[in-house]
Amino acid sequence: MGRKGSLRPPQAEGGCGAARPSLLWALPEELLLLICSYLDAQALGRLGQVCRRLRAFSGRDLLWRRIARGCLNSGFTQLGADLAAGIPVKERVKVSQNWRHGRCRRETLLKWKRNLMPWMHLDGDYLYLSQAEDIRAYRFRPDSAGLQHRPQAVFSGHQEDVCRFVLAGSHIVSGGGDGNIVLSKVHGSFSIKFSAHQQEVNCVDCQGGIIVSGSRDRTAKVWSLSFGRAGHCLHTVQTEDRVWSIAISPLLSSFVTGTACCGHTSPLRIWDLESGQLVTCLGTDFHRGAGVLDIVYETPFTLLSCGYDTYIRSWDLRVSTRKCVMEWEEPHDSALYCVRSDGNHMIASGSAYYGVVRLWDKRQSRCLQSFSLSSPTSSPVYCLRFNTTHLYAALASALHALDFTAP
Template sequence: MGPHFLQLPEEILLLVLSYLDGRALGRLGQVCRKLRYFSCRDAVWRRIARRCLNSGFVRQGTDVASGIPVKERVRVSQNWKNGRCRRDILLKWKRNLMPWLQVDGDVLYFTQAEEIRAHQLHGHRHGLHKRPFAVFLGHQEDVCRFVITDSHIISGGGDGKIALHNLHSTASIQFTAHEQDVNCVDCHGGIIVSGSRDRTARVWSLSSTADKRWLHTIQTEDRVWSVAINPLLSSFVTGTACCHHTSPLRIWDLQSGQLMNCLGTEFRRGAGVLDVCYETPSILLSCGYDTYIRCWDLRTSLRRCVNEWEEPHDSALYCIQSDGNNMIASGSSYYGVIRLWDKRMNRCLQSFSLSSPTSSPVYCLRFNTSHLYAVLATSLHRLDFTVYRNQFTAL
């Protein structure tokens, strides 16, 4: 490499380096201090990072993990791809429960029967505080699902109630929402959608819940296991138990409560949908008892399934999460099996079994760019993907 190369303007030098792969950048960074400085810049790693698993870049090109060097995210992404991680059991309890989990920044929330507990997360050496710094109460029976907004936790319970918990004061209000268990809730833009075992879904306004009035009641004719609100606030989807001949995935207009569309036609009886999530306003992911993860494209009138991934051991899938780009993580119904999927491949990329010898479903999982958290019947687990070094160590 001639000396004139280092005399190029900085923007030209960064552009040239952005066309190199990770291995070449690693070697180039060992030539001299100046090249080491340039080879570590975020600008030269972004193109690589967008193709990686769980690097913080979502499909629209948005960076959701700003503040973390892109080169470091690419290094950790290699650990996700190769299944290199450290496994920890953060908490254990004696009763068999069906916990739900959310992670908001450096706080982890999860359910313990009728309670929602908030624990402070720390670095990979310490995990989390064993003692919760806040406990949210309001249900007489187990909490089934909950979601977090900027100011509230909205939870649904086996007592048929919805509870609104203030994040900053732990004060809460509760109201009867359904005649049976509230299996699922979602909240977006001040709108709450709840689904129940009583075969109805209801739409609520967060600002008018004090009078306990719902905006719409949807008769689904089947138990509702999962709901998700479209990010554009135009519609929402319900996932039902599929005990009848209608599709378990249906899209409803959020303003009128009218049925807009049914997704799929070839679901077998009992193939209920246990979890749904929007990647974008037009891309929906679903999973459930039929052992498949399905990706739905809602941009056309057909609203068809454009891809699907089958759980290799024929287990029901209880939960899924996407990185918004190339990776999906799923939780299976037996032996706490978590699988990582690259959407560009047909087969499972990596799998981890968290419970042995006692079998338990993965009731919920959540991940960020460095860690994955999962709750089983009697334990809370963490997979730490930051601890193994690879070919980028020298950068």
């Protein structure tokens, strides 16, 4: 038997098959973990091939966590948060290699007869997808990327197409081409609709009991979601330009608008959430027409933007508001409709032509992988979402999935 605090010799469990106790197993477990922490993924994998006990020991999340944080889309953010705690870290590192090398299986999950501009969100076992005036909740099939054919719920209320929507706790907040905002209860039939803008509501976001919306009518508005005041307008911001995208800071102190850039003002502007006053503009060298179509906060101080000028830009508010800290150019000079981040090293973008989805490693300047989902016909990627194993892309007439667990 090993001493207290150490692992037992392998032959006690029919382990490595040695004729006598291995000195390796005589070491305290803490020291073994320290030694193994210096190994890379390949060395850890080979160590796990020695015997059953080493396979179990070398597969611990603690040993793979450091490696995973340097991988693409392994579920760890820049700040160290684990977004996929239910999946073993070693398995995530394996799947990460498929993301890096573009190894995946493609599948068309849904099709519809007329061209739309769909938007979607992932939430656990459900995928929420806007289709014309409705938002439909589809449940994933067990152990599969596929969806059940019939939606579990349908959320209605708009008279024209839904432009954007967000999930906010127990509510879905949507903006439509009818100028209205609709609040729908996720589990129930209760909903509230109120007139928000004179023209279509192109974008909405909701956090901390506050809704922000942007419209073609050249205004952004701040709304209350608190009980008894839902739909009460707190501020109206005159943006002097059509608002295409909007996002609330995770600090709940400000929000950023992305506009059409038809004038001489920067299309990216940050506004104080409490007063509605302009805080700052991001960037100084945008060309006319370089409208911003999507904005994503990665941390309270960093965000990504993309749009008509074919660039993805990364902004760090602690460094500078005049210049982005990094930018990536779409190689085929195509507008970028949407962008998402794993919160660490990977970015995914959707282009305006032929349903092109691109994967980027923020540590490199060139595109990492590219997938054309609508060839030979052409369609923008209106929205994309991904988790550690699958990527979903909504095009004009179909919803596509890329499964990186089964190349």
